[in-house]
Amino acid sequence: MLAVLSVEFRKLNRSLAVLLAVAAPSLIAIFSFFNLMRGKAPQPWEMWMVSSIGIWAFFMLPMSVTALTALVAHMEHGPKSWDHLRSLPLPRWRLYAAKAMVVLAVVAIMSASTLFLTWGAVTLATTMKPALTPTGPFDIGAYATTMSRVFLAAILMVAIQLWTALRFASFVPALVVGIGGTFFSVVATSAKAGVFFPWQMPVNMLVSTQAWRVNTALGLGCGLGLVVLALAVAHLARREVP
Template sequence: MLTVLSVEARKLNRSLAALLAVAAPSLIAIFQFFNVMRGKAPMPWEMWMAGSGAIWAFFMLPMSVTALTALVAHMEHGPKSWDHLRALPLARWKIYAAKAICVLTVVAAMSVAVLVFSWVAVRLAVALRPELEPTGTPDLVRHAGTLGLMLCAALLMVAIQLWTALRYSSFVPGLVVGIGGTFFAVVATSAKAGVFLPWQMPVNMLSSEPWRVTTALGLGGGVGLLALIALTLHLSRREVL
């Protein structure tokens, strides 16, 4: 399994995955930088860090997962290398499990980057405008924990996107699913039923209502893990992709 993971990591390294992993958190950091710069008075650290997490969970995380899963699938769909991969002397499920693990690893790295880049962006803005030094102390550990919960709640979304991207040779179905899911998550933000939408589950980690947090985490994490196992078993039994 380690060999398969190593090969998948090298494939990602030669793709645009690294650019995507840096670009998405950087856009959030740039947005926060200019938000601080246009301020009139100091604001709490909590507002800046929580704001970055909200942007990530609300929009950038779903769209990043959509792009990343399409990229991972296209690495095999593009050169039509599935026949070669499936003919190798190893259990087929390892191929799909390795891809899922790599996707989750990249998303986890992006979550860390959101935290770090946002903190750096605020510090840079304050260096230019010292009078806007945020009040309070940034609780980076707590915000890191929240981002970790968002990642767990996003497992079901990742499973759906990866399943769709690997199942269809065209990247269009995966993009349609991702864009459509994000759209309905945005327009159904205040709806109670929105907590059951996989693309909205990560942002529910910021909810002040405990039932929304536990429901989204249970469905997104628990059902998501089962979905990842199911996609691995399902795709490994298919003869043609």
């Protein structure tokens, strides 16, 4: 399994995945930088960091997952290399499980990078405008915990996107699912039923006043997400034509 994972990571290094992994968190950091630079009074660290997590969970995460899963799937669909991969002397499920683990690993790295780059952007901005230095404590533990919950709650969304991207040779179905999910998540932000919608589960981690929403979205996003990932791997491994 380690050999398969190593191959998948090497494939990513030769693709646009690295650019995506850097660009998405960087855009949030750039937004934070210029937003602070135009400020008139200092704001708490919590405002900057939680806002960054919110932008990531609400919009950038779903769109990044859509692009990443389509990219990972197209690396095999494009050159039509599935026949070669599936003829290798190893269980087919490992091929798909490795892709799932690589996608989750990249999403986790992007999540951590969002926190780090936001901190860097705010720190850089305050060296230029010291009067706007954030107030209050910088509770990295709390921010990391919240971002970790966002990542775990996003597993169901990742599973659906990856299953769709690997199932269809065309990248269009995966893009339609991702764009559609993000659209309905944005237009129905305040809907109570959003806690059961995979694309809204990550952002529900920021609803601190309603513990039931956090627990429900986290349980479904992570628990059901792992089940769906397992089903996707089993289903794709049995198919003769991916």
